[in-house]
Amino acid sequence: DAGVIQSPRHEVTEMGQEVTLRCKPISGHDYLFWYRQTMMRGLELLIYFNNNVPIDDSGMPEDRFSAKMPNASFSTLKIQPSEPRDSAVYFCASSLRQDYGYTFGSGTRLTVV
Amino acid sequence: AQTVTQSQPEMSVQEAETVTLSCTYDTSESDYYLFWYKQPPSRQMILVIRQEAYKQQNATENRFSVNFQKAAKSFSLKISDSQLGDAAMYFCAYRSATSSHSNYQLIWGAGTKLIIKP
Numbered sequence: 001d002a003g004v005i006q007s008p009r010h011e012v013t014e015m016g017q018e019v020t021l022r023c024k025p026i027s028g029h030d031y032l033f034w035y036r037q038t039m040m041r042g043l044e045l046l047i048y049f050n051n052n053v054p055i056d057d058s059g060m061p062e063d064r065f066s067a068k069m070p071n072a073s074f075s076t077l078k079i080q081p082s083e084p085r086d087s088a089v090y091f092c093a094s095s096l097r098q099d100y101g102y103t104f105g106s107g108t109r110l111t112v113v
Numbered sequence: 114a115q116t117v118t119q120s121q122p123e124m125s126v127q128e129a130e131t132v133t134l135s136c137t138y139d140t141s142e143s144d145y146y147l148f149w150y151k152q153p154p155s156r157q158m159i160l161v162i163r164q165e166a167y168k169q170q171n172a173t174e175n176r177f178s179v180n181f182q183k184a185a186k187s188f189s190l191k192i193s194d195s196q197l198g199d200a201a202m203y204f205c206a207y208r209s210a211t212s213s214h215s216n217y218q219l220i221w222g223a224g225t226k227l228i229i230k231p
Contacts, residue, residue, distance in 0.1 A: 031217050033231070043204070043221050088155060095217065101148045101208070102219060104158035 006105035007090050013112055018080040021108045023092030024073055031095040033102060034067055034077050038088045049075065082112045115140045117207050119222035126195045127230050133180075134190045134225045136205030144210035147181070147188045148219070153201040161203070164188065166210070192227075200229045 005024040013019050013105070025032050033048040052069045060067070060071040069075040079086055090111050093102035117141045124133035138147070149161040164172045164181050171179050176193045192199055205222040 010178075033218075042223055045218060048217065056218070091158065093158070101160050101163055101206070102148070102158075103160070106155075106157050109156075 003101050004092055004094050004105035006090075006108050008108060009106065011108055011110045013110070015083055015112055016081045017077055018078065019048070019082045019086075019110060019112075021077040021090050021092075021110070023075045023077070023105060025075070025092070026096075026103055027073065029089075029094035029096045029103070030079075031073050032069060033091075033093045033095070034075070035091040035093065036088045037091060043091075066085030077082075079110075082110075084112045086110060087112050114147075115142070115209070115220045116209050117205055117220050117222040119203075119205055121225045121227050123228065125228040125230055126192075128195055128197060130195055131191060131193045132190075132195055132227065134203050134205075134227065135200070136188045136190070136222055138181045138186050138188065138205075138207050138220075139184070140209075142205065142209055142211065146210060147179075148206040149177070149179070149188075149190045150204045150206060151199075151201045152204065152224075153198075158204075162190065176210070195229050197229050197231060198205045200227055202226050 007022045017085045030051050034046040036044045046059045047067045049069045067077045091104050091107045094105045095102045118137045145166045147163040151159045151161045152185045162172050162174045162177050171181050178191045180189045202224045204224045208219050
């Protein structure tokens with residue numbers, strides 16, 4: 001298996017633009033998580049899905065953030081409009097069993113200028 | 114609510130020596146899982162080792178081992194024969210074993226930066 005695949009690896013965008021981050025989980029994993037990592041706040045859970053259904057989105061910072069999982073093999077995290085404070089590394093992770101932890105993607109480094 | 118504490122923001126060790134990273138957690142549950150993740154400069158989060166709370170035997174993965182003290186709620190990571198490639202941020206994490214959607218979240222420590230001196 002290729003692992004959790006995220007794209008793009010780097011994204012630089014101007015303030016006010018829409019940004020879409022993509023994630024392909026490991027086949028067969030039924031949980032998908034979106035995290036944000038910054039130096040100031042560390043790892044923050046934004047939202048997670050079970051069987052494509054959002055379970056908890058309480059970590060989504062505001063309405064500018066939205067996430068979808070239209071099928072078991074694809075998820076997106078969208079920021080519209082983007083702001084400089086959204087600059088961070090965004091990770092996607094998937095999980096099958098509770099005792100096996102998560103498998104992370106390589107992350108997307110987002111820079112909003 | 115569960116919490117995870119890593120009290121060492123940074124540790125350094127001489128190459129080939131042994132280092133121990135500390136992690137404590139707070140929970141009222143009796144069944145749970147504990148993990149150590151490594152994040153090297155490449156930023157990829159990599160699972161290093163995991164421990165089931167119901168197992169008394171400490172988990173071991175090659176040069177990595179844990180000292181799991183359930184009563185003390187302590188879960189330290191020992192790295193033997195440290196190598197330059199071990200330099201990374203190390204995160205301790207907790208996950209409940211209770212089967213509910215909310216328990217699929219990992220509770221994270223703040224991380225410990227490990228520096229390997231050549």
